[in-house]
Amino acid sequence: MSKRGRPRKANAKRTPSGQISRAASAYAENEDPIRIRMQHLGLTEKEARDQKAASVHGIMKLRKKIDDQQYDAGEAALVVRDAYLRAIRAPDSLAATSGSSSTDLDDETYAERCNRARSKYADMQRAIHDAQAVHRHTNLWAALDLMLYRNEYYEHMEGDFSTVLRVLSVHFGLTKNRKSGPLAHELILS
Known part of the structure; x- marks a missing residue:
């Protein structure tokens, strides 16, 4: 019998429950505000975070x-x-x-x-x-x-x-x- 449903992505980071982890993408969501804060306020990346x-x-x-x-x-x-x-x-x-x-x-x-x-x-x-x-x-x-x-x-x-x-x-x-x-x-x- 063949598997049904959507094919599973290989080499994806997963949470303990089996879902694909979105932790890296959540970190990237803050990039634009941090970059703007760095430019506008003249702070380093560490200070802007x-x-x-x-x-x-x-x-x-x-x-x-x-x-x-x-x-x-x-x-x-x-x-x-x-x-x-x-x-x-x-x-x-x-x-x-x-x-x-x-x-x-x-x-x-x-x-x-x-x-x-x-x-x-x-x-x-x-x-x-x-x-x-x-x-x-x-x-x-x-x-x-x-x-x-x-x-x-x-x-x-x-x-x-x-x-x-x-x-x-x-x-x-x-x-x-x-x-x-x-x-x-x-x-x-x-």
Whole structure:
């Protein structure tokens, strides 16, 4: 008796279930966006494949315009802001909520979590406000909003963005507050 059906491809990589593996083709699907990212942003292929290249502060870190502490401060600020938006039940934050919903917890636990998120966000804003008083020639709020929250790149705001990330790294305790040196007046916030 002869075999029925479609002939089996010889020398094809297969998954354990016997299907032809498409892993190599899935990797090739990302080639065009990575090539465009390399050309547009001036990154190497390794940097363009890095997940950090998906955000403005990640690109600045890959270009060595900010350091690790500033990048981590940007990530922490995004987490604090997201928690704050969930605490005030902003429409965009409710769609992207991860983890347990508010109905799973009792009202006291949820209220405590919301109060904690609001106070952390207020503390972060206070630190930026104090730094803005020192840096009158910069617009730290615009740099934070446009380059971190909205993820839009503006070359003329790189200095302001670096400054606000440095302030946030001190606020979150990622960088020690320097008491001497040329930038001492910039970092003393407490």
